[in-house]
Structure formats: structure tokens, C-alpha cells
Amino acid sequence: MGKFTLCDVELWYNDFKALKNVTMDIGANEITAFIGPSGCGKSTLLKSLNRMNDLVEGCKITGKLLLDGEDIYGGIDVNLLRKRVGMVFQKPNPFPMSVYDNIAFGPRTHGVKSRYRLDEIVEKSLRDAAIWDECNGRLKKSALSLSGGQQQRLCIARALSVEPDVLLMDEPTSALDPISTSKIEDLLAELKKRYTVVIVTHNMQQATRISDRTAFFLLGEMVEYGDTEQIFSLPRDKRTEDYITGRFG
Amino acid sequence: MKMRKIKDLTLRGLTWLCAGVTAAMLLFLLAYILLKGVPHIKPSLFALHYNSENVSLFPALVITVLTVALSLLIAVPLGVFAAVYLAEYAKRGSRFVRLVRTTAETLAGIPSILYGLFGSLFFVAWLGWGYSLLAGSCTLAIMILPLVMRTTEESLKAVPDSYREGAFGLGAGKLRTVFRIILPAAAPGILAGIILAIGRIVGETAALIYTLGNTADVDPSRGLFTSGRTLSMHMYSLANNALYTDQAYATAVVLLVVVIGINALSAFLAKKIVKR
Numbered sequence: 445m446g447k448f449t450l451c452d453v454e455l456w457y458n459d460f461k462a463l464k465n466v467t468m469d470i471g472a473n474e475i476t477a478f479i480g481p482s483g484c485g486k487s488t489l490l491k492s493l494n495r496m497n498d499l500v501e502g503c504k505i506t507g508k509l510l511l512d513g514e515d516i517y518g519g520i521d522v523n524l525l526r527k528r529v530g531m532v533f534q535k536p537n538p539f540p541m542s543v544y545d546n547i548a549f550g551p552r553t554h555g556v557k558s559r560y561r562l563d564e565i566v567e568k569s570l571r572d573a574a575i576w577d578e579c580n581g582r583l584k585k586s587a588l589s590l591s592g593g594q595q596q597r598l599c600i601a602r603a604l605s606v607e608p609d610v611l612l613m614d615e616p617t618s619a620l621d622p623i624s625t626s627k628i629e630d631l632l633a634e635l636k637k638r639y640t641v642v643i644v645t646h647n648m649q650q651a652t653r654i655s656d657r658t659a660f661f662l663l664g665e666m667v668e669y670g671d672t673e674q675i676f677s678l679p680r681d682k683r684t685e686d687y688i689t690g691r692f693g
Numbered sequence: 694m695k696m697r698k699i700k701d702l703t704l705r706g707l708t709w710l711c712a713g714v715t716a717a718m719l720l721f722l723l724a725y726i727l728l729k730g731v732p733h734i735k736p737s738l739f740a741l742h743y744n745s746e747n748v749s750l751f752p753a754l755v756i757t758v759l760t761v762a763l764s765l766l767i768a769v770p771l772g773v774f775a776a777v778y779l780a781e782y783a784k785r786g787s788r789f790v791r792l793v794r795t796t797a798e799t800l801a802g803i804p805s806i807l808y809g810l811f812g813s814l815f816f817v818a819w820l821g822w823g824y825s826l827l828a829g830s831c832t833l834a835i836m837i838l839p840l841v842m843r844t845t846e847e848s849l850k851a852v853p854d855s856y857r858e859g860a861f862g863l864g865a866g867k868l869r870t871v872f873r874i875i876l877p878a879a880a881p882g883i884l885a886g887i888i889l890a891i892g893r894i895v896g897e898t899a900a901l902i903y904t905l906g907n908t909a910d911v912d913p914s915r916g917l918f919t920s921g922r923t924l925s926m927h928m929y930s931l932a933n934n935a936l937y938t939d940q941a942y943a944t945a946v947v948l949l950v951v952v953i954g955i956n957a958l959s960a961f962l963a964k965k966i967v968k969r
Contacts, residue, residue: 496862501785527864537855540878549873550863599859606863 447472447610447640448493453507455488457500462488464664466507470657472609475632475641477651477672480661481687486644489661490612493642494529495522511610527554530603534615536595538587538602543570543579546587546598550606565605573601574631593624600631611635613643617650629654648688652676660684723949730946733939738947743909748940750947752911753927756826757951760905760923761894763830764837769887771834772841773876779842780849781871797839806899808836813903824906824920832904833897837890844889848882849875888959895952898926924948 446469455463463485470476478486488497495516497503509516516525527550538546547566556562566583570576575597579590587598596616603611617625632641632654645651651658652672659669660681668675668684679685686692740749775793783790812832822828852875860870876883901907906920907930913919922930924944931941 494862496858499858499861523864523866525864526862531858531862533855533858533862535855537853537859539856539859539874549860549865553863553865553869602859602863 446470447512449510451508453509455492456504458502462664466666468659468666468669470642472640473636474656475636475643475654477655477658478644478661479648479651479658484661485664486661487614490614490642490644493612494526494531496531527606528608529610529612530606530608532599532603532611532613532616535619536592536599538595538598540588542584543587543598544583547602547605550602554606569601569605572604573597574627575601593620593627596620596628610640613641615644615646618646660687726942726945726949730942733943734946738940738943748937750924750927750944752909753922753924756911756921757895757923759826760830760833761891764833764894765887767831767834768838768841772838773845773883776842776845776849777871780846781875797842801839805836805897808832809900809903812900817904822918824904825918826905826921827917829901829905832900833894836900837893840890841886844886845883848879851882852878884959884962888956891955896925898929901926924951
């Protein structure tokens, strides 16, 4: 059994059906990539894995979504779910406070008070996100003074600070330059040893470079899901082939 | 080509002229008040108690500071929390929200003498507080409440949703997100609203004449129920009396200094909060 088990997941925004009949298993300690053209529902599906869709008015979801066998939309505590399933967004969104406080916000939220423990968590998270060397010595500086790529790694560190099992990433490099992008991709290869990663990407080269499994979405439907190598070399569905060869999208 | 150049020059000259006139008016006003007022600032103006001999503005100065503090103490928590409700908790576009917003907008457009009338009927007469610091401050609190609420709401709305997503994504609840992330991020805007509110309080006379009273001296033993007058009211009274014109100008100088001081303090606080 995978980390996530999805069965017949359907999702509506009011009358618009954004996801149709998605059934899939997402493996632990793997990088799973969601690809597809804009508006195909891949981000929507990602956000339903930690219930960020709850914030959207008129959003309704049916079917089964299990995390380690536990129903995500059942009696689970949403805040604890989001602690377990961390998220990194498309645009770096550090809080307008110091680097240190950005990282410490999560642990403090979940009750860590000891200064010593917080120092430890901040250092470890920043190291794990490969940004410690750039931030050490400017922990008290505003996070907004960092460059875009640094901000995004800071956001990854922030997500790691609450010791999640899963990292959801919604096009985490689409706002970054190639060098920052490659730094984050290297980082992901390192992170997958300890975390399950689900990443939405518009960049198919990125999907081939970093992911183990790939799911292709089109108009709310999961068209094909399999090993990344197979999807990109021998797609079974004609629509997948058209998309990855650049015939549309 | 030449025509365009002429047009360009004319327009540039015109904008320069407008900016110049605006600045000149302000400078003229300042210089006039300073020239007429500064020579008449004497230690006796700051005597502890007022009498018709020293025409002390000290009681009025104290009352001004107290009125500002008290009105803000009432209006800021109310206004800020109301705005938090409207911007963060209420369903967007609900009837109640629309009602509150319309009410606030209407309240903001009412002439201040009407607040004075209400305050004198409700606080002074009906509640029996008499002409008092408390009645005056409550009246002013009602007057600035819509201003504080609207500016706070606008600055909360201006906080990017990505901050909210970031906090929720870490498992922070609504309360923690609002108080630790959203409100600090909105603080500069809220402070700008408070500075505007301070300006209205300091400049107000009409709403206070029938609530704070207009006595030149204060009676500290009566605490919040002492009557008094703010510097603006004090100036108005002095200016009404041909004998005290010079002192009125001196008071104007003090009032200017007080206003500049309060604004500088607020700006300093805002900067400090933003840095943090």
C-alpha cells in the first residue's frame, strides 16, 4: 500500500467538475510528478491531499482519500494533517519576518517553546533545505531580503521544520531562474530519502529528471499513471503521447 | 514636433506650479502662525491652573493627550476586531457584512456636530455623566470607529493570500494565523489609519463642546468625570476673545508641535513594528 490511496476521487467547484474519478496510489519515499496543461486539475488534486481546498468556497469532494490508511476527509484534525503533509507553493511566500522566525513559526505553532530546541530545529531545517550556509549569520534579517531562489528554499526549510512525512510542491520552481531550479532539484533527490514528495510541474524535463512516477492529467481526468521512464518513452495513451511530444498544451 | 514640445513644457510648468502653490500655502500658514505665536509663548502659558491672568493652556494640553489616549483605547480594539471579523471570518458578501460596511460608511460621512448632539443626549444627559472627559472620549470613539475599521479592513485585505496559505499549510489554525501573521503584516496600514484618527481627534471641536464641556481648567479630583477642553477648543475660545488673540496664536504653535510630535511617534512605532 502506498502513502496515499485515492479511490474514485471527484471534486467540484460549485457546478464545475474539476476532478473525475481519480484512483491512484502514491508511494512512500518516492517523487511523484503530476503533469498536464493548465486547468487540468493537477494542482487541485495536490491541494486536496492536505485539504487546502477547504479554504475555497463551494468546493466539494467525494470518494476516498487515505493517508496511511486514514481517511483525510474523515474525523482527522486538519491542523495535524497539514503538519504531516507539508506544502511548498508556486511563488515563494516567506512571512514578512526574520529568517529565524519564519522557520520557528511552525514548531511554535505545535507547541515547541524551548529556545534551545528551536535553535536546533531552525539550524537543522535550514541545513536540510541546503540554505544554511547562505543564511547563517543573517538569521535575524528579514526573509524578504533573500533572493527568489533562496526564499523558495527557505519555504522548503519552513515546511520541513514541523517534521512532515510528505511534501507537496505546487510548481515550486516555475518562478525561479535555472540555477536556483537546479539547486532545488538536487535538494529533492536528497529529500526523497526521508520524505514522500508529490510535485506538480509544467516542466516535463523536470519531471523526467527528478520523479520516479508520473501522472498525466487532462480536463480533470487522470489519463495515465506509471513509472516516469515508461510514461515518457512508451506512453500507452495517445493523449499522453501528444502532450509529451508537444503537440498541444 | 515643435507643437508637442510646447505642450510638454506647458504641462510640466503647470504641474510644477500646482505643486509649488500647495507647498507655498502650507509654508505660508506655518510661517504666519510661528511668527505670530512664538513671541508670545511664555512660561506662564504652562501654569498648572488656568486663570484669566495667565491664560494657561496646560490643562487643555493634558486633556488633549488624555482624550486622544482614551478615544483610541476604546475605538482601536473595537475597530480592529470588527475589521478582523469582516475580512477574515465573515463569509464574503454576506448580508451582515454588507450591513456593517454600509453603516460604517454612513457613519464616516456624518458631520461631527451630530456626534456631539448624540453624545450630549446619550452620555451626558441620559447616562448622567455630565460634561466629562469620559463622555467626550466616548463620543469621539464613536466618531473615529468607522475610520479605524475601514482602514484596518483595507490593510487586512491587502495582505497577500499566500501568507494565509503558508500559515495554514504549516498546520496553524485560523486564530494563530490571524494574530501572528496577518495582523503584523497589516500593522503599517492600521497605524496609518490610527494616525488619521488622531488627526481628527486633535482637530475636533464641534463634537466636544456639548460632551467634554468647554471649561478652561480641570478638576483632577473628579478623574474621568472632569470637564475640560482640548487645545483646539481652547484656541477657539481664546480667538473669540479679542484680548487673547496673541495667546491663541501661541496655543496654535503648541498644537502644531503636539500634532507633529504625535505623528512622528506613530511613524517611529510603525517603523519599529515593520522591522520586527
